[in-house]
Amino acid sequence: MTETRPKLLVIEDDPGLQAQLKWAYEDFDVIVAGDRASALTLLRAEMPDVVTLDLGLPPDPDGTTEGFAVLDEIMALKPGTKVIVASGHGARESALQAIARGAYDFYPKPVDIDALGLIVRRALQLHRLEEENRRLASRAEKDEKVLGRLITTAPEMLRVARTIERVANTNVSVMLLGASGTGKELLARGLHEASDRAKREFVAINCAAIPENLLESELFGHEKGAFTGAVKTTPGKIELAAGGTLFLDEVGDIPLQLQVKLLRFLQERVIERVGSRESIPVDTRIVCATHQDLEAMIGEGRFREDLFYRLAEIVVRIPSLSERPGDAALLAKAFLHRHARDMNPSVRGFAADALAAIDAWHWPGNVRELENRVKRAVIMADEKLVGAADLDLADPDEQVINALNLKSAREQADRKVIRHALARSEGNISSTAKMLGISRPTLYDLLKQYDLQN
Ligand SMILES: Nc1ncnc2c1ncn2[C@@H]1O[C@H](COP(=O)(O)OP(=O)(O)OP(=O)(O)O)[C@@H](O)[C@H]1O
Ligand SMILES: [Mg+2]
Structure with missing residues (x-):
């Protein structure tokens, strides 16, 4: 296998030394520059791994200004480059200054070729390691895209991720249901990024956060003068999502009247801006979400059934955090490292009591609550390890003690154990029953009694 030879740029104005250095390193591809301009041209063209730099270059061969100027430019252009600076006699001062400005090392003049060779090879080795690390880190970043940002090892959640990946490249509308x-x-x-629409926009609109009277124009846009305050023609979110994905968050909060208009868009794939009769065709992928019980809303006449079926070609149910055994601790560690890096780098991890408390807590606010608590704990922590007290979680037993009576406390405990067992056995009834030490019919009875459909 022929590996490309490492490149060494020698910046030196003395022709004798130039020649000597050029032939000193057989295993390197050596290129030579005699002044600042040619050094920078070669730097850009050849991108050397290592540079040896004589600080005294023309037009200031007895000073250091040109040398330092070159060093600064190399550090600005390619800060990873390993620069080794020559220090003439009595120039230790400037050698140290060069290191402070980003040089890797210095060597004394007159040059001892062997000694310099050692420094150059060590610099190369370090440079290669750093490059490799950078490459791995950027690959990790790429992997992180798509659903890689999703942190989970729970089978239930992995199943959700697989479903999302599988439907990403179809155009079916997806409804995400979860607390x-x-x-x-x-x-x-994640769905948008995994789809072939990823290069276009992901446009999110929270239908619960926008006043009813403004929602129509937010979604469909408006013409100038369509209503008081409509000072210029503005496209709506649907139009902005053309070619991409429109995320209708809290879709259950869309008022009935607007549901009709949305349904028409989904059927005909054209929109009319408020105040206009012109039909504009828009191709966008619809993903929606809600924490509401839409089926109940349909029963009460508050949500249109026909719209529901248009929006919910695929329904994905997202389990709550307490139904994902092991995930709370896993997510907590990830959030701790992320926030410690940004806000309190002396924090290193969790104390054992903190992890136990995280595992035992029921997380009514799910991942968002977990992230907020960890973030606050990281900011407040005085020690290297975040302790249980920093997380400010009530004693989990209190959750049960706070229950109305013994019967409901037992129920709560039953539900929790059953949900965990179901998750562990990936919803398989026989193995869940076995895990719980009860018969299958008993388990069925309990699932029905507690309304725990798997
Ligand atoms: N499995 C996960 N891995 C990593 N981060 C997560 C995970 N789940 C949620 N998060 C993070 O938790 C926060 C809350 O998630 P997100 O906003 O997607 O929840 P949501 O269901 O839309 O919540 P809400 O109903 O409150 O709008 C976000 O910062 C998100 O990045
Ligand atoms: Mg949300």
Whole structure:
């Protein structure tokens, strides 16, 4: 296998030394520059791994200004380059200054070719290691795209991720159902990024956050003068999502009247801006989410059944965090490292009591609550390890003690154990029953009694 030879740029104005250095390193591809301009041209063209730099270059061969100027430019252009600076006698001062400005090392003049060779090879080795690390890090970043940002080892959640990946490249509309903070928006984005629409926009609109009277124009856009305050023609979110993905968050909050208009868009794939009769065709992928019980809303006449079926060609149910055994601790560690890096780098991890508390807590606010608590704990922590007290979680037993009576406390405990067992056995009834030490019919009875459909 022929490996490309490493490149060494020698910046030196003395022709004798130039020649000597040029032939000194057989295993390197040596290129030579005699002044600042040619050094920079070669730097850009050849991107050397290592540079040896004589600080005294023309037009200031007895000073250091040209040398330092070259060093600064190399550090600005390619800071990873290993620069080794020559220090003439009595120039130790400037050698140290060069190191402070980013040089890797210095060598004394007159040059001892063997000694310099050692420094150059050590620099090369370090440079290669750093490049390799950078390459791995950028690959990790790429892998992180798509659903890689989703942190989970729970089978139930992995199944959700697989479903999302599988439907990403179809155009079916996807409805994400899950409690608040379970990751609906993260999954919607993941779906967009995994799809062939990824190069175009992902446009999110939270239908619950926008006043009813403004929602129509937010979604469909408006013409100038369509209503008071419509000072210029503005495209709506649907139009902005053309070619990409439109995420309708809290879709259950769309008022009935607007549901009709949305349904028409989904059937005909054209929109009319408020105040205009012109039909504009828009191709966009619809993903929606809600924490509401849309089926119940349909029963009560608050949500149109026909719209529901248009929006929910595929329904993905996202389990709450307490239904993903092991995930809370896993996510907590990831959030701790992320926030420690940004806000309190002396924090290194969790104390054992903190992890136990995280595992035992029921996480009513799901991943969002977990992230907020960890973030606050990281900011407040005085020690290297975040302790249980920093997380400010009530004693989990209190959750049960707070229950109305013994019967409901037992029920709570039953539900929790059953949900965990179901998740561990990936919803398989026989193995769940076995795990719980009860018969299958008993398990069925309990599932029905507690309304725990798997
Ligand atoms: N499995 C996960 N891995 C990593 N981060 C997650 C995961 N789930 C959620 N998050 C993060 O938790 C936060 C809440 O998630 P997201 O906003 O997607 O939830 P949501 O279901 O839309 O919540 P809400 O109903 O409150 O709008 C976000 O910062 C998100 O990046
Ligand atoms: Mg959300």
